[in-house]
């Protein structure tokens with residue numbers, strides 16, 4: 001294989017076990033680190049082709065018999081603006097993805113989703129639940145990077161802002177194998193979420209620190225401040241580090257939604273706050 005080349009820890013690593021290596025020495029070094037136990041979940045590694053293109057998260061809901069599209073999103077895995085620096089669990093996302101045309105979607109279904117569901121059925125374990133295809137799309141051709149069986153973080157936040165049908169109703173229909181009889185409605189508006197992490201993430205272990213002013217953020221139906229790594233003590237909110245808050249907004253266009261999120265996060269008084277201001281740049285700024 002040529003470089004760049006991708007080395008992955010073959011186990012759970014909170015999204016931090018993927019390394020894009022620009023030369024052979026770098027790749028060998030990463031293999032060694034994994035093999036020496038850098039990740040508790042596995043000492044094995046996977047070597048993969050480096051695919052250049054846009055990352056898209058494509059979701060479907062399957063009841064074991066039929067399946068239904070359940071939204072698309074694009075997240076930003078790198079810590080730095082311009083998609084630079086180390087990988088994280090995700091620093092922000094937007095929905096829907098603007099690069100899934102009808103043609104690309106047909107390919108995703110025919111070449112990736114349907115053969116997978118068919119294969120699982122054939123193996124005697126028809127899939128029931130959320131299937132999240134992590135794709136790379138280049139020149140209108142989707143390639144599968146990974147599957148997850150969850151809604152993704154921070155993709156879930158933007159999907160939930162756009163979902164208009166009661167989620168419980170959808171889940172129950174899935175359980176009763178009636179997904180084909182259920183209509184799932186989505187808002188035509190765009191949603192964006194920006195993650196506020198503690199400074200130093202993902203490299204440095206962060207300390208507990210107080211987050212002030214969250215009550216000063218006045219939210220309407222199109223805005224939401226999701227808490228992730230926070231806790232409450234003596235009526236005060238504290239960060240316990242990592243990815244901590246998600247400012248999320250729905251608007252007729254992504255730029256306005258992003259401005260709303262940035263304003264929400266600016267109001268928060270927290271000394272360890274770090275967030276990217278360029279989430280959605282491919283769709284908004286290019």
Ligand code: GLY
Nearest residue numbers: 089090152153154
């Ligand atoms: N944001 C990527 C994931 O949840 O896997």
